[in-house]
Amino acid sequence: MNAPVRLKVDNLSKRYGGLVAVKNVSLELRAGEILGLIGPNGSGKSTVMKLMMGIEPCSGGTITLDGADITRWPSHRVARAGVGIVFQHSRPLHRQTVLENIKLALLPDSLIRLFADRDVDTRARAIADRVGLSAVVNRHPSTLPFADLRRMEMAKAIARNPQVVLVDEPFAGLTMSEVAAFSDLIRGFRDEGRAVLLVDHNVKSVAALVDRVFAMYLGERIAEGTADEVMRNPTVRRVYLGGEITASNKRNEAAAAKPPLLKVDDVSVFYGKAQALDKVGIHVGQGEFVSIVGLNGAGKTTLFNAMSGLVPYSGKIEFDGRNLNELTAGGIARFGLVQCPESRELFGDMSVEENLDLGGQHLTPARRHEQLDWLLELFPILRERRTQASRTLSGGEQQMLAIARALMMDPKLLILDEPTLGLAPVILEQLGRALERLREKSPVTILLGEQNVTFALPHADRVYVLEHARIVWEGDPVRFAREMGTGYL
Numbered sequence: 001m002n003a004p005v006r007l008k009v010d011n012l013s014k015r016y017g018g019l020v021a022v023k024n025v026s027l028e029l030r031a032g033e034i035l036g037l038i039g040p041n042g043s044g045k046s047t048v049m050k051l052m053m054g055i056e057p058c059s060g061g062t063i064t065l066d067g068a069d070i071t072r073w074p075s076h077r078v079a080r081a082g083v084g085i086v087f088q089h090s091r092p093l094h095r096q097t098v099l100e101n102i103k104l105a106l107l108p109d110s111l112i113r114l115f116a117d118r119d120v121d122t123r124a125r126a127i128a129d130r131v132g133l134s135a136v137v138n139r140h141p142s143t144l145p146f147a148d149l150r151r152m153e154m155a156k157a158i159a160r161n162p163q164v165v166l167v168d169e170p171f172a173g174l175t176m177s178e179v180a181a182f183s184d185l186i187r188g189f190r191d192e193g194r195a196v197l198l199v200d201h202n203v204k205s206v207a208a209l210v211d212r213v214f215a216m217y218l219g220e221r222i223a224e225g226t227a228d229e230v231m232r233n234p235t236v237r238r239v240y241l242g243g244e245i246t247a248s249n250k251r252n253e254a255a256a257a258k259p260p261l262l263k264v265d266d267v268s269v270f271y272g273k274a275q276a277l278d279k280v281g282i283h284v285g286q287g288e289f290v291s292i293v294g295l296n297g298a299g300k301t302t303l304f305n306a307m308s309g310l311v312p313y314s315g316k317i318e319f320d321g322r323n324l325n326e327l328t329a330g331g332i333a334r335f336g337l338v339q340c341p342e343s344r345e346l347f348g349d350m351s352v353e354e355n356l357d358l359g360g361q362h363l364t365p366a367r368r369h370e371q372l373d374w375l376l377e378l379f380p381i382l383r384e385r386r387t388q389a390s391r392t393l394s395g396g397e398q399q400m401l402a403i404a405r406a407l408m409m410d411p412k413l414l415i416l417d418e419p420t421l422g423l424a425p426v427i428l429e430q431l432g433r434a435l436e437r438l439r440e441k442s443p444v445t446i447l448l449g450e451q452n453v454t455f456a457l458p459h460a461d462r463v464y465v466l467e468h469a470r471i472v473w474e475g476d477p478v479r480f481a482r483e484m485g486t487g488y489l
């Protein structure tokens with residue numbers, strides 16, 4: 001490839017105290033190419049992007065942009081020189097509308113003109129249109145569904161017209177058709193001659209999009225080449241891809257027949273005039289593993305939040321013989337219905353261990369110890385990160401911590417809302433095995449909300465499909481593949 005090198009890093013390193021997050025990484029980004037950056041959770045991918053962007057100072061190595069040394073530049077200067085980043089987590093200004101957020105990105109240095117310039121308005125609308133936000137430009141970010149928030153991050157990046165674009169996990173939490181739309185956008189960047197660095201755990205979509213792949217593990221390069229070469233690399237397979245997720249062969253059919261642990265009848269929820277749930281009815285038997293499959297915005301999180309006592313609803317939710325309407329959100333959790341929310345809700349300034357301790361507060365010291373030991377064995381990385389503030393964990397590490405904290409509460413019913421978000425394939429495999437082991441050694445019942453059916457199906461005894469606020473299908477995973485497969489698989 002002969003296109004000019006835009007961004008180049010040589011021997012880049014980053015230390016956080018005793019931890020080496022990035023170690024001697026050298027790579028090049030050329031105009032008109034997409035480089036995929038893959039690796040397990042915590043391998044240093046987001047850190048590499050932050051170093052390139054000048055958000056964090058590097059501990060060693062050099063960064064050049066079009067031949068100029070930018071190693072020590074502050075990030076606003078790097079941005080002005082033509083490097084843009086789409087963060088792993090959305091960071092909108094909540095008081096501003098979507099359009100205003102985009103305008104601010106267009107005019108980072110002259111906020112005063114924000115409401116005057118017609119040209120800016122036109123350009124902002126064109127960008128909104130390009131990323132598929134035109135219908136919601138006048139709304140506030142807090143009212144947007146997840147995928148739209150990600151679109152807005154893209155729009156903000158595009159607004160600055162960067163020649164080098166760093167995109168961190170654009171596909172996480174998106175449905176297949178949304179991933180396709182985002183892939184087109186990123187392909188568009190390449191076609192316009194921009195250099196793109198793409199991080200994502202959706203391996204198939206990354207492979208389909210990129211020109212080359214760079215794989216990291218423990219901060220170092222482990223492989224580099226075409227997607228095909230890298231995915232076949234034995235080290236990459238071992239530390240990142242893992243094997244196929246295999247179905248448990250013994251389904252717990254008896255569980256469905258027992259008196260249900262959870263019974264949801266005719267539950268409806270409104271947000272203002274919008275109906276988020278429409279007379280939803282489901283039941284979960286003692287010891288059963290039930291998956292609720294549904295696309296973004298279908299109502300899964302609302303359903304879980306109703307169960308957890310976090311949103312008002314009409315209808316009835318019974319759990320272990322109690323009407324949950326009589327309990328507060330805290331009471332519901334203590335009574336054994338525990339949700340691991342999509343939004344994680346960790347205490348950022350507290351350490352990994354303190355977050356876990358909070359989860360285990362109501363257990364006896366002996367039980368707490370036992371549970372903690374088991375969870376740290378389940379997620380060894382959390383043991384290594386025990387004293388680290390949870391805010392500084394990598395995306396996937398935070399997800400593991402959220403799941404571990406929910407398990408720390410020793411729930412009767414564990415609700416997992418999109419647990420696969422941001423997890424490396426090999427961790428998904430581990431999580432799947434852990435859930436199966438958990439069911440073998442304890443009477444826990446699991447309710448899983450997912451749009452990632454490759455994870456939701458293999459472990460489930462039974463599946464519900466939630467579409468546009470309604471349950472539209474119920475059955476076993478084998479039938480699901482036959483009857484509902486298209487559109488989900």
Ligand SMILES: Nc1ncnc2c1ncn2[C@@H]1O[C@H](COP(=O)(O)OP(=O)(O)OP(=O)(O)O)[C@@H](O)[C@H]1O
Pocket residue numbers: 016019021039040041042043044045046047048385388392393394395396397422
């Ligand atoms: N401020 C910090 N202090 C201590 N450790 C940190 C800090 N920031 C990041 N780390 C650690 O550096 C490692 C690399 O983190 P990074 O966010 O780059 O991982 P990643 O490859 O993007 O992972 P993921 O796929 O989970 O997003 C992680 O183990 C993380 O815990």
Ligand SMILES: [Mg+2]
Pocket residue numbers: 045046047088168394395396
């Ligand atoms: Mg990351």
